[in-house]
Amino acid sequence: MTRYALTLEWDGTPYMGFQRQAHGPSVQQAIEEAAETVVGHAVTLHAAGRTDTGVHALGMRAHFDSDKTLPPFRLSEALNARLRMAGQAVAVLDCVEVSEDWHARFSCINRAYEYRIANRRAPLTLEAGRAWRIARDLDAEAMHRAAQALVGKHDFTTFRSVQCQAASAVKTLDRLDVRREGDHVIIEAAARSFLHHQVRSMVGCLALVGRGEWPVDRVAEALAARDRCKLGLNAPPEGLYFVKASYPGES
Template sequence: MKLALGVEYLGTNFHGWQLQKSGIRTVQQVVEQALSSVADHPVRVFCSGRTDAGVHALEQVIHFETTAKREDKAWVLGGNVNLPFDVNFKWAKQVNDDFHARFDAHARQYHYKIHNTPVRSAVKHAYTLWESRTLDIKLMNQAAECLIGEHDFSSFRGSLCQAKSPIKTVEFIRLTQSGNGILLDIKANAFLHHMVRNIVGTLIKVGKGEQDSAWVKTVLDAKDRKQAGVTAEPQGLYFVKAFYDNF
């Protein structure tokens, strides 16, 4: 039997999603331990999109196979009893045997949160990027328009990226502001390693007035990571959800 679960987590105290050598705390590690306790046998999970150290998730989708027969709510409630405070199962459901959390996802959505105020916040530091200089989100939105559609995103690709192709399709990218909080919302068919964080770092240069809005198109066309802005810090990034057909 194959099951899918929705997982929410704060990435602050994790070394990313992916299982690593013994002694290194990862989200996959604690999730597999919790599910193995409920299933009464070792469980290996697969996720819709791996996240780096410090990155959060509102609804990561995972799947796993099991011989144990439990009600859906038993996987959620039983799993949560065995999880630390910074990870939580939101839902569980049985899926077809050929379902794959990663390969069946046709799109993914991320948020990036910026705390835009002259004085940093001790409370929000772990969940947002602090930027002391006032950002012009109107200019940032104008600059981001060129990223919508199918493009070669090599200029926003991390050096450790293992994707076969840098060509991705962005469905939308938009920035909104509420008080001193700025939210970047982006959805694409897939993302390169560090792609969102590199886009954020690039747009911030526009927002601070260091570059004009047309510069982002120049960066995109260059297909050269050295031409873009710095990689924004991980704590502002949230994996929002993955999208599937008939799910």
């Protein structure tokens, strides 16, 4: 038995998220079906994180086991050829053999997301489905200041989907940086793990601060309330990118 670890990129637009769904296309299904035609048996793909409908990935990590031994480079080329033939918006950026105690989800020690806001009046063309357009001028510095109240170990109940299945709402947020790049506002978030909708919920409230609808302190108050009803806004999925999953021993 060989365990193959994949680095994946996808355009989230056509998918109902990573996880296999009975009622629509998923990234997991796309890759499992491609892999099955390559290795000749059913496989189960495990990823570092689930993602919502419309959320993109630049560097998701995932693994599956196979009885078949193939050079990892040939496997990634074969997977990409099949994904392409099937018209899937998923690509394998890298493939390596890993030991059987390496697990894409359970071994992961850090997850990094990026959220892209296009801060402009005009509708999006090339970036349609790839950013959240906000017409009103955003104060990115105020957003960054407000974000710092969320960094550290907190009960993130306010910033958690009602469907979230995590046992505890207490998480440690390592980083939440907001910066302006021309007419874009970029938010970077990193933590060992996140609650369901946590990044989008945090971004939604920061956007209210950026638009001047919330004072900077209101984000800290919303956190302290530990009440989902205190959430101002959940940002739409199309601006969110899963950027990187980190593992012990990697630089």
